[in-house]
Amino acid sequence: MRTSGIFWVLKALLSHYWRHPWQTLFLAVGLIAGVALWSAVQIINQHAENSYRQAQSLLGAQAHYWIRNRRDQGIDPSTYIKLRRDGFRQLFPLVELEVSTAAGESVSIIATDLLALPDNLLGNDQSTRDFGATWLEFVQPPYRAWVPRVLARELGLARGDQLELRDGRRLPPAMVQARVQQGRRVLMDIGAAFALSGSERFSYLAVGRIEPHAFRRLAASLPDHLELIENQQHLDLRELTQSLHSHLSAMSLLSFAVGLFIVFNAVRFSLWYRRATLLDLRLMGCDSRVMLVAILFETLAWSLLGTALGFAVGVVLAQLLLPGLGASLQSLYDAIVETELGLSPWTLFQAWCLSLIGLIWALAWPLYRQLRRSSLEAARVEVLLADESGARRRMALAAVGLALLAAIAYPRIETATQGFVVLGLLLFAAAWSLPALLAAALRLLAWLLPAHSLLTRWMVSDGWSQLPAFRSAMMALLLALTANLGVGTLVDSFRSAFVGWLEVRQSADIYLRAPNVSYEQLLGLADNGSWLADSHYHIGVSTRWRERPTLVRGVDTRAPDSLVLPLSSWRGESAAAALAIWREQAGKVLVNEQVHFLAGVEVGDEVELKTERGLRHYEVVGVFYDYGNPYFQFYLPGRVVASHWSHYYSRGVALWLNKNNPRAMQQAEASLKALGAQPGDWISQTQVRRLSVAVFDRTFAITAAMNLLTMMVAAIALLASLLAILQERLPQFAQWRALGLRQSEQLLLVATPLLIFCTVVWLLAIPLGALLSWILIDKLNVISFGWSMPLLWEITPALQLALVVGLICVSTLLLVAFQWRRQMPLALAQLGETV
Amino acid sequence: MRVLIAVFFALAASAIQAQDMLGDLRDQGLGFAQVTPGRSLQFPRDHGAHPDYRVEWWYLTANLEDSEGGQWGMQWTLFRQALSPRQAQAGWQSNQVWMAHAAITTPDGHFFEQRFARGGIDQAGVSRVAQDGHFNAWMDDWEWRSNSAALFPAKLKFSVGEREIVLLLEGTGELVANGIDGYSQKSAQGQASYYYSQPHIRVRGFVSQGLEKTYLSGKGWLDREWSSQELAENQQGWDWFALHLDDGHKLMVYQLRHADGEHWLSGNWIDPQGSARLLDRDSIVLSSTRSGNIETGDERSRKLPMEWKLALVEQDRSWRIRPLYDQQWMATRIPYWEGVVLIEDEQGAPSGVGYMELTGYQ
DSSP: OHHHHHHHHHHHHHHHHHHOHHHHHHHHHHHHHHHHHHHHHHHHHHHHHHHHHGGGEETTEEOOEEEEETTSOOBOHHHHHHHHHTTOTTEEEEEEEEEEBTTSOEEEEEEEOGGGSSSOTTTOHHHHHHHGGGHHHHTSTTOOEEOOHHHHHHHTOOTTOOOBBTTSOBOOOEEOOOOTTOTTOEEEEHHHHHHHHSOOOBSEEEEOSOOHHHHHHHHHHSOTTEEEEEOOHHHHHHHHHHHHHHHHHHHHHHHHHHHHHHHHHHHHHHHHHHHHHHHHHHHTTOOHHHHHHHHHHHHHHHHHHHHHHHHHHHHHHHHHHHHHHHHHHHHHHOOOOOSSOOOOHHHHHHHHHHHHHHHIIIIIHHHHHHHHSOHHHHTOHHHHHHHHHHHHHHHHHHHHHHHHHHHHHGGGOOSHHHHHHHHHHHHHHHHHHHHHHHHHHHHHHHHHSOTTOHHHHHHHHHHHHHHHHHHHHHHHHHHHHHHHHHHHHHHHHHHHHHHHHHHHHTOSSEEEOOTTSOHHHHHHHHHHSSOEEEEEEEEEEEEEETTEEEEEEEEOTTSHHHHTOOEEEESSSOHHHHHHHHHHSTTEEEEEHHHHHHSOOOTTOEEEEEETTEEEEEEEEEEEOOTTOOSEEEEEEHHHHHHHOTTOEEEEEEEEEOTTOTTHHHHHHHHHHHTTOOGGGEEEHHHHHHHHHHHHHHHHHHHHHHHHHHHHHHHHHHHHHHHHHHHHHHHHHHHHHHTTOOHHHHHHHHHHHHHHHHHHHHHHHHHHHHHHHHHIIIIIHHHHHOOOOOOOOOSHHHHHHHHHHHHHHHHHHHHHHHHHHHHHHHHHHTTTSOO | OTHHHHHHHHHHHTTOOHHHHHHHHTSOOTTSOOOOTTOOOOTTGGGSOOTTSSEEEEEEEEEEEETTOOEEEEEEEEEEEESSSSOOOSGGGOOEEEEEEEEEEETTEEEEEEEEEESSSSSEEEOOTTTTSSOEEEETTEEEEESSSSSOSEEEEEEETTEEEEEEEEEOSOOEEOTBTTEEEOSTTOOEEEEEEEEEEEEEEEEEETTEEEEEEEEEEEEEEEESOOOOTTEEEEEEEEEEETTSOEEEEEEEEETTSOOEEEEEEEOTTSOEEEEOGGGEEEEEEEEEEEEOSSSSEEEEEEEEEEEETTTTEEEEEEESOSOOEEOSSSOEEEEEEEEEOTTSOEEEEEEEEEOOOO
16 A cells, blocks of 8 residues: 555656656756766776786786896896796796887887796686787787777777887787786787897896795895895885875766756756645645655665766766876876776766765755645745745855865865865855855845846846756856866966976986996097087986885986976075085985975985985985976985995986087987987987876876866756746746747846856856865875975966856857747746646 | 697697688698608707797606505606798797696696797707707706707606606617608608607606605606698597507507598507517507596586507407596696506406597597
8 A cells, every 4th residue: 555655656756757858857967967977087996996906917917026127227038038947937028118109109018928927828718818819920920019999099000000110110010909907008029029129138027926935046046136026016006196096086076066966956946846746745645754755766766867877978988088097197107007997886886875865965855855844835935935045044154164164174184085075165165155145146236236227127136036046057057167267277387387397307408218328338429529518317226215116316416407406495595505505515315395295304304215335314405396206206416326226227318419519419319329229219308398298188188078077067057947947937938928028138037147147156266266276286286296386377267268158158048048939839828827 | 649739739729710720730731841751860860859840749758656556657748839831030039839748647636737938038948959968858947858969868857736756767778760760641641740759768756745755666658759730631639559568568559530430540569679560550459448527627527538448450469458547637728638547458467557648529
């Protein structure tokens, strides 16, 4: 009996949705869009997380340790063969190369010997599936280059194509397929990589699963110049990329919130229409508990629908966003993210929970409140209007509370998550204060307008009746605009700081990294020509400091780029003075901003570094900007590094060309070739800057995409509201029409409050956006990445957004006008009937 | 005979469908060096690799006993495969690939291991005898190292899982050329290989696992074979036997199974003095007397002929051949059955030990 009762109540409640398909559509769109944006990011985050977890294996084989040359000069194959013949079958060789295509794209190559992989291709089912019939071609000339599908698409490669490189060489014929953990790299046989690089040395060896006794024997068997390093990448990556992923999560939550506002909007509309239904049901003696259950059913149904469709759209979105993000993770963190998306049921479940919670808040709760009203009271319009005014007041008060909470919490922010919580508080404070502000704007306008301009006054005061309908949409718009402006300003500030920094840091004309070319040789050759103006030979030591990967770099303190190293804070009067102290006094060190912000090291502090001669203490005299680097970095004079770490390795040479020699570049390249450097071993300033900026832009592409999508969701919210107004007030408009009001005047009547509201929202978004970007730059970026930069605020993005908002308004108005035209005749015909 | 395994190795590894695989097996090995009659075997040259031929192996089996009379068996095989007929190159551009199988039959069960390595980089190979004057065949730390350019005496060191095996091998008789002076025909259509054996090997050594060490001794059999093209159109697989008879005779017999039941049978009857007599189809009678269900590890079992009756017409002798136990399956990349067999004479008296290999059973 009860079950059938619920069924009929549910049927009565749901009938609303097919009577108002537009509103149903908007509710669905809001929910789906919110869930889609949120789950797209979650899918990507989860996928990246899975990839990090797999960082203990490489190309499907376990890699618990690496064997590297302490001087970064690679490993001779004969050393490897000797180790294999000593029984270390856990070892497999790897070559990594970076090449530039003829089109100027940078492509990473990884090469291995398939037959040496511990779970090797012929013994392992997965590998067999991976390689199928192609392994015979893979391991012998002319070889094959395995290109992941996404990368092949980007490079325009089809099966059999041979990618042309900058210097005219070609990769082996392409196969569009990938092995696990290949990421965005091209996989080929080691023989192919040797032929390509012209050098027969491995980059490093990987060590698969190894028993403790074998490990001890291996450690003892290694020649001095090789070292055994534990593969901690799965831990490092998780820590290093955590901030990036929380940034993305925060943006996705914002998108979800914006989507939820549409749901709110649609529900508000449905309440208006369903109050009569609810009243009828109550008057017919329907048990309020049965109605409550029906409401919960409705909520559940929507959550299932929204999650299913939203998740499906999210998967598509994630697939679109993943390649760019994967590329960034690879270039910034050396994180290999699988190019083919993996999905987890857990993410789907989370999406469902989120949408259910959102719907309980936006749908079930308002319905329940409506239900609990005394039956007759609920039906009166005045009550609803009074409700609105009460709701505005309550929201304004809540907004003040949230803002206060944010202000109190702000100085206490220590982690990125806390930062985002404060940001959330602020954004919601702004959103909730909006209805009150919009009402205030209406009041102000009414007060400002001259008493005789009746039509204008009418238009403005009609805003009062539109305000409830627009409330949620305006909040959504405010959030979208603020996020857009705030994140936009952050990206612009970052880009400007980054490009400026690149200009100073990458002032050399050529960067050379060739293991087979010695610095002394190079200088000797340069002496004979007139192409070289200056040079900077870097050395470095990779180590760990405070449990994070760290680079101690030995620099030439008198090189052109060291003299003007951009510092963010320093000891003494000026940056130049601090650099002079670092140059001239012993025991001084420069640290990067990551050390300063993430490890809390201040100028004047002493840092302790583990050297081969024991612990050494250095005083920090300056902090240098180090954008894009996730690791800790210390700068010491080259001779100090060379004397304290015997196993330092070359980090390359920067060469400044003689400006007075017009043929300097050609002479330099000829000299480098003469010394045995391969064309891929050096890169010009233009290329290195272009690549750096490309990495930067790619990193923020996902941000731009999320911003755009959120704006679209906000636009849908506006359209939904306008259509709701049209539906709600059509009878009224018909009356006015009958009284002689023209359609254009009626449209103006609707448009004026809309424009007023949008203007208020836009005006409010400008300072809010600036505040958001300031918090992002001042707190979150610093906490998350250890990168500081000046805030660069400009009015242009705000003006562009004004234009966008204007366009959204005009297009939605046009749509509404069209609907209006269609529906007005019927509304006119129905005049006089009961509303 | 075992040339087929290596061909299977290359082709099955390519995961080519069965139809194509047979097609490839039956191609003429164009571009590779061809096996022709009249080429005389030369030693130590022919102990080394023949990279111009498509496939080749060094195949050792041994029937051993521990101090308590327990029956053991060992198999150690190194296969070479040329992936293409072009000139073999040294280094990472090499077209040679190596595969090694090792198996041990113990009183507690049968264990095996397989390995792969590319050629040209010294991770695996058979040294040119001229290099240091010693015969040396190896893959990673598995190694057969002889004291001289000859195959014996030698030390063989390998492992199967955690079992380390060290064997001293000593040749006690002459090498035996199979077929006609080492030209071993495999079908009426002309398929053939170069094939010689050393059936007289005295084996001593031990198996160690952790602190446990078991000393073993017994008899070994080495097969050396190389070819470029083998299987005839209608050949499905083969059954091969290498038997040490207690009276000092050695017997090698194989049958290539034909779809029409007209199998290709061949073999060698070697007397204790080492002189060999070629056995042809008409002089061998081979039939299966019991089939067994073998757990092959791929979630199914296969029915294989486990017990055989073998008779030699001219010698007027017959034997019953049965495995030490049925489960001696090699679940390697190309799976097959290979293991210790016991021999009984007509009266049912034990009269020898040996190794049996069964392939091509689905």
